[in-house]
Amino acid sequence: MKKSLVLFFVMLSAIIVHAQETDSIALLSPVEFKTQIIDVRTPEEFQEGHIEGALNIDFYSEDFEKEFHKLDKEQPVYLYCRSGYRSNQSAKKKRNGL
Template identity: 35%
Template sequence: MKKLFIITLFTISSISLFAQENSVIVKNINSDELHDMLENDMQLVDVRTGREYQRGHIKGAKLISINSADFNEKVNELNKDKLVVVYCAVGGRSTAAMRKLKDMGFKEIYNFVGGVREWQMNKYELVKE
């Protein structure tokens, strides 16, 4: 009986550990949360068009337009084990990008659902580089 209990406990622990190692964290965040995170080690990705990006983007963001033919290729250059935060103008394209990143095996993806519009409404700065 004791042996069966130990085997069962080991099996449950192994399954739980496997599930934790393969879990994906997907979360929607707002502008205040993103602003507080900017000093953290993360990959900030602007999925808007190049023209939108040039008009102003969040400091530290990398442009990877979801509409570009090489979106998947550029995304694969990111670290899949490191937090990725995606944003667009108002949240539609970033939601689609979040789903794609999840399907591509990224482990932790945050979607800034308010996008640049909410960022500006809250008086946070955009940069032009």
């Protein structure tokens, strides 16, 4: 139940952010959504529980920029963290081309 609620709120947040930035809404299948989730929490947080299919790129890691730079800049990604701070900072980096 808890994982379902987390997934619901992440999906809702992702749709709202996407809609705000592009003035449009894109409907994704669960498979599409899961393959585009980037979890920017620490590996320890990720191990405690994460959305299946999410890629973990630790915001605080020395390799963050290198790993984040590997993402396709033409494809949308849905960033996830515990409070929203790290995902917001990561989004700014992606938007600015790192």
